[in-house]
Amino acid sequence: MNPIGEKYLRKKALPFLWCPGCGNGTILGATVRAIESLGIREDVALVGGIGCSGWIPVYIDADTLHSLHGRTLPFATGLKMSNPKRKVIVFTGDGDCLGIGGNHFIHTARRNLDITVIMVNNQIYGMTGGQVAPTTPLKAKTKTSFYGNPEDPFDACELAKVAGATYVARWTAAHALSLSRSIAEAITHEGFAFIEVIAQCPTQAGRIIYGTADPARLLDTLKAQTVSVKSASKLDAEALQGKWLIGTLHHDKGKTEFSRSYFGMAGPRGGKPAA
Ligand SMILES: Cc1ncc(C[n+]2csc(CCOP(=O)(O)OP(=O)(O)O)c2C)c(N)n1
Numbered sequence: 001m002n003p004i005g006e007k008y009l010r011k012k013a014l015p016f017l018w019c020p021g022c023g024n025g026t027i028l029g030a031t032v033r034a035i036e037s038l039g040i041r042e043d044v045a046l047v048g049g050i051g052c053s054g055w056i057p058v059y060i061d062a063d064t065l066h067s068l069h070g071r072t073l074p075f076a077t078g079l080k081m082s083n084p085k086r087k088v089i090v091f092t093g094d095g096d097c098l099g100i101g102g103n104h105f106i107h108t109a110r111r112n113l114d115i116t117v118i119m120v121n122n123q124i125y126g127m128t129g130g131q132v133a134p135t136t137p138l139k140a141k142t143k144t145s146f147y148g149n150p151e152d153p154f155d156a157c158e159l160a161k162v163a164g165a166t167y168v169a170r171w172t173a174a175h176a177l178s179l180s181r182s183i184a185e186a187i188t189h190e191g192f193a194f195i196e197v198i199a200q201c202p203t204q205a206g207r208i209i210y211g212t213a214d215p216a217r218l219l220d221t222l223k224a225q226t227v228s229v230k231s232a233s234k235l236d237a238e239a240l241q242g243k244w245l246i247g248t249l250h251h252d253k254g255k256t257e258f259s260r261s262y263f264g265m266a267g268p269r270g271g272k273p274a275a
């Protein structure tokens with residue numbers, strides 16, 4: 001095992017439940033490297049939802065909370081508000097965050113609560129066997145869209161931004177180093193930070209949507225579908241059609257964070273969090 005794995009993995013939880021070649025392992029690696037680079041292991045609280053992606057915190061030896069499907073953000077809000085010094089990091093699936101948890105998502109972003117949300121977008125409900133998700137591409141066939149998905153997918157980053165998130169970035173599992181740096185930046189940012197990670201799911205989205213369960217081919221496909229924010233400014237709308245924009249998409253340092261405005265108000269405890 002490499003030194004960072006040796007230091008951070010919760011050995012008693014191993015082996016991973018993920019399928020070989022799943023993107024969740026890369027996201028776990030990028031997260032622990034970000035935590036290590038900031039030296040904040042003792043300060044983090046990691047919250048997972050339900051789904052394959054929700055298991056990321058289970059394997060990290062730190063303070064962790066495995067919550068309910070779609071309810072990561074209410075749990076994370078409670079954790080943060082009970083101790084605003086905590087660096088709360090949430091791991092949520094595309095279904096978990098934008099389907100059942102969609103309402104919590106827009107309101108937590110609107111409040112600009114100082115947490116980092118890492119949404120793993122594998123474009124499908126992975127854990128439950130490949131059902132259509134709010135991120136599944138238009139016309140894609142899944143286990144529950146036999147004739148093709150009739151719905152347009154959400155652009156999660158746009159949604160986060162218009163709802164009030166103050167840090168928004170998108171990466172893929174093929175950009176592990178940039179992702180790790182972005183996670184560190186998001187943790188350091190004071191306010192609601194949202195990172196969408198497009199990740200390969202060889203077993204469900206791979207086989208069903210992309211016609212291959214080969215992780216290397218899926219990563220190549222992901223890379224080919226991305227354009228960096230910098231390059232995008234030189235391209236026209238036609239060239240950008242069907243591409244994922246990757247990089248930091250929005251960074252607003254001027255908006256007041258929720259726990260500061262909440263505890264800054266006079267109240268029964270004189271504007272202080274519970275002891
Ligand atoms: C209240 C509730 N409804 C439904 C489920 C069943 N369920 C478990 S995981 C999941 C979907 C997971 O998809 P996603 O959030 O995209 O995560 P992934 O497995 O793809 O990482 C569903 C519907 C549940 N556990 N709880």
Ligand code: SF4
Pocket residue numbers: 017018019021022023024052053122126127200201202203204205
């Ligand atoms: S079903 Fe997909 S997301 Fe879930 S562990 Fe397997 S490859 Fe990963």
Ligand SMILES: [Mg+2]
Pocket residue numbers: 051093094095120121122123124125126133
């Ligand atoms: Mg999913």
